[in-house]
Amino acid sequence: MERRFLTLGIESSCDDTAVSILDGQRDVKADLISSQIKDHAPFGGVVPEFASRKHLEAILPLVDRALENAGVSDPAQELSLIGVTAGPGLMGSLLVGVMTAKALAQTWHLPILGVNHLEGHLFANVVASPDLEPPFICLIVSGGHTEIILAEDFGNYSLLGATRDDAAGEAYDKVAKLLGLGYPGGPIIDSLAHKGNSEAFSFPVPLRSSDEIAFSFSGLKTAVLWAVKDLKEKSVDLPIADLCASFQKAAVEALMTKVERAVEVTGIRKVAISGGVAANRGLRNALQRKKDWNVFIPPAIRCTDNGVMIAAAAYNGYKRGLISDLFLTPNPSWPLV
Ligand SMILES: Nc1ncnc2c1ncn2[C@@H]1O[C@H](COP(=O)(O)OP(=O)(O)OP(=O)(O)O)[C@@H](O)[C@H]1O
Ligand SMILES: [Mg+2]
Incomplete structure (x- = not known):
C-alpha cells in the first residue's frame, strides 16, 4: 500500500x-x-x-x-x-x-x-479544485481582511489591492449589529437579502468610479446607518430585508468591480475567492455569471x-x-x- x-x-x-x-x-x-x-x-x-x-x-x-x-x-x-x-x-x-x-x-x-x-x-481553493494552477487572482474576503492577491506561484504572492478601512465581513457584522440582527451578521444578512428588494435603497458603491484596486466599506456602513436613523425618526418599521438586499447589492458590486479591474490589469482570467464572505450567495452568484472567466469557489464550509x-x-x-x-x-x- x-x-x-x-x-x-x-x-x-x-x-x-x-x-x-x-x-x-x-x-x-x-x-x-x-x-x-x-x-x-x-x-x-x-x-x-x-x-x-x-x-x-x-x-x-x-x-x-x-x-x-x-x-x-x-x-x-x-x-x-x-x-x-x-x-x-x-x-x-x-x-x-x-x-x-x-x-x-x-x-x-x-x-x-x-x-x-x-x-x-x-488553499481552500486548492483542496476544492485539483485543476487550479498558478498564476491566478484570489479575492480574500473575510472578517478581518479584504484584499486581492496575485498568486504567481504557490508561495509567491503579490498584493494587487486591499481595503482602506473596514474588511467586508466586518462591514456585514457591523450593519447586522445596527439592524439588531445578531452575530455573525454575514450569513444573516445574506439570507435576508434574498427575501428583500435590492433596489429599495440606493447605497453608494465605494470607489466604483476609481481605477485604483482598493476597497472602502466604512462609507457604505455609514449610509446604512443614516437610512436607519431617518426611518426611525419617521417612526417607520424598518424594512429589514430590503435594507439587507440593498446593502448586499452595493457590497457585492464593490467587490466585483475591483476583481474586474484586477483581471483587466493583469490579463489573468483565472479567479478564486476565499475567506468567510466568499460563502456569500450574492458574491458567488455574481462570480458564476462571469462566463469568460475561469472561476474557483470553495464550498461554503471551507470559506x-x-x-x-x-x-x-x-x-x-x-x-x-x-x-x-x-x-x-x-x-x-x-x-x-
Ligand atoms: N454568507 C455570508 N455572507 C457574508 N459574510 C459572511 C457570510 N458567512 C460568513 N461571513 C462573514 O465572514 C466573516 C468570518 O470569516 P472568517 O472566518 O474567514 O473570518 P476571520 O477568520 O474572523 O477573519 P480573518 O480570516 O480575516 O482573520 C464574518 O465577518 C462573517 O460575517
Ligand atoms: Mg479567517
Missing part, C-alpha cells in the same frame, strides 16, 4: 478551534471545528480573552477525535507533519494553537510549519475558518522546502505579502 503523508492542521486564530488531518494535498481524513459563536453572540463580537480560554478547552479533545476519525492510532509513526496557523489573528488565540502544535511536534518528533492564515484561506485549509497550505509549503522549529512564535499581524 502506498505510504500516506498525513498532515495535522491546527487553526485557532480567531473564534473557531479547528483540527484536520489531510492525506497529501487534498484527501480529507478528518475535519473538525468547535465553534464559539454561541459564546460570543451575547457580546456582539469576539471577546479575545474569552476566545483563548475556549480554544484551550477545545483543542486537545479535538486532536484526539481527529486522530480517531482518521484511523490514526500511533501519531508519531503515522503522521508526517504538523501545520498550524501562526498569524494573523488574535495573539491569545494563536498562542493556544501554536503552543499545542509545538508540544505535539516535540512529543511525536514531527516537523512543524507555521502557516499564514490568509494563505490558508487561499470560513477551518483546519483543512491550514493543513493544505502546510503540506504545500513543506513540499516547497519550508519548515519551522520549536522557536515558532505567533505573529498577530503577519501579512501574506
Whole structure:
C-alpha cells in the first residue's frame, strides 16, 4: 500500500478551534471545528480573552477525535507533519494553537510549519479544485481582511489591492449589529437579502468610479446607518430585508468591480475567492455569471475558518522546502505579502 503523508492542521486564530488531518494535498481524513459563536453572540463580537480560554478547552479533545476519525492510532509513526496557523489573528488565540502544535511536534518528533492564515484561506481553493494552477487572482474576503492577491506561484504572492478601512465581513457584522440582527451578521444578512428588494435603497458603491484596486466599506456602513436613523425618526418599521438586499447589492458590486479591474490589469482570467464572505450567495452568484472567466469557489464550509485549509497550505509549503522549529512564535499581524 502506498505510504500516506498525513498532515495535522491546527487553526485557532480567531473564534473557531479547528483540527484536520489531510492525506497529501487534498484527501480529507478528518475535519473538525468547535465553534464559539454561541459564546460570543451575547457580546456582539469576539471577546479575545474569552476566545483563548475556549480554544484551550477545545483543542486537545479535538486532536484526539481527529486522530480517531482518521484511523490514526500511533501519531508519531503515522503522521508526517504538523501545520498550524501562526498569524494573523488574535495573539491569545494563536498562542493556544501554536503552543499545542509545538508540544505535539516535540512529543511525536514531527516537523512543524507555521502557516499564514490568509494563505490558508487561499488553499481552500486548492483542496476544492485539483485543476487550479498558478498564476491566478484570489479575492480574500473575510472578517478581518479584504484584499486581492496575485498568486504567481504557490508561495509567491503579490498584493494587487486591499481595503482602506473596514474588511467586508466586518462591514456585514457591523450593519447586522445596527439592524439588531445578531452575530455573525454575514450569513444573516445574506439570507435576508434574498427575501428583500435590492433596489429599495440606493447605497453608494465605494470607489466604483476609481481605477485604483482598493476597497472602502466604512462609507457604505455609514449610509446604512443614516437610512436607519431617518426611518426611525419617521417612526417607520424598518424594512429589514430590503435594507439587507440593498446593502448586499452595493457590497457585492464593490467587490466585483475591483476583481474586474484586477483581471483587466493583469490579463489573468483565472479567479478564486476565499475567506468567510466568499460563502456569500450574492458574491458567488455574481462570480458564476462571469462566463469568460475561469472561476474557483470553495464550498461554503471551507470559506470560513477551518483546519483543512491550514493543513493544505502546510503540506504545500513543506513540499516547497519550508519548515519551522520549536522557536515558532505567533505573529498577530503577519501579512501574506
Ligand atoms: N454568507 C455570508 N455572507 C457574508 N459574510 C459572511 C457570510 N458567512 C460568513 N461571513 C462573514 O465572514 C466573516 C468570518 O470569516 P472568517 O472566518 O474567514 O473570518 P476571520 O477568520 O474572523 O477573519 P480573518 O480570516 O480575516 O482573520 C464574518 O465577518 C462573517 O460575517
Ligand atoms: Mg479567517
